[in-house]
Amino acid sequence: MQDMLVRLLDLPDCSQDERHLLESENIIIKRPIAPEKSIITNWVASNFSANWGDEVDVAFASLPVNCFVAQREQSILGFACFESTSKNFFGPTGVLASERGKKIGKILLIKSLNALKELGYAYAIIGGVGPVAYYEKVIKAKVIEESEKSIYQHLLKHPK
Template sequence: MDMLVKLYDLPQKAEFQKNYDLLSEEGIEIRRAIAPERHIVVDWVKTHFNPHWASEVEAAFSNNPISCFIAIQDGQMKGFACVEATCKAFFGPTGVDETMRGKGIGKLLLIETLHELKHMGYAYGFIGGIGPAEFYEKVVGASLIEGSTPGIYKNMLR
């Protein structure tokens, strides 16, 4: 299913300052990816997740500015999130290194990228083909869109 997010009600980044500080103490930075990192991010997503997501990351890198954000520590990939990879106003895919989950990385990647959508001028954002609905409900108050399965992924090549 897809989910709907009210971008006009999005929590301010300042509300997550404690999370940013905790990650910073561990040397984890969340930022927009840059073009020379494309092959590294795409390979990492293919290895840790799947080739479909890697293709979506490539699409996000083709946007200007690049609409893929990454979490890095010691120059290594720890997580990523994209917006406008497959459709306008869509969030996703996203993923965090399995050993790094539960530290707030996924939450801050979500907040950063949804603010990116808001700054593009959208009032609402969509979370495409969700995995953990509770995560999106909890962090940004997203709600499920009835009848959105299989949505834009109908008849996708496998």
């Protein structure tokens, strides 16, 4: 998997999509707070991977937290982190399969990238990308050539 680069100065506006999500699905996108750390970390580890759960744990070391979550009432539907693996990196991110197609991931992505922009970055890195075409379409990200050997290349995996 390769890394991608995204220009933060040209991000699309997601406010209308976010408003529609709230009105039609009762889904809010927010930055979690410290008392939610174990709930979100455990949810990510259970629904995606223990490694991603570890990255969420690191996101909670910053205030405000370097993470956004999508929730409907007391249910978590998706998450997105930034600056949890490396400075100026977006990810990990994930949305429950049952909730995909509602633009939850797009909103989480854009809000996270805007947070990186607010930190002073003009560009950001999306590390170890799976859905290259999605990022190209939604935020005009570009593959970084020869980035197959990234910070993830020697990543230890949790035993099953």
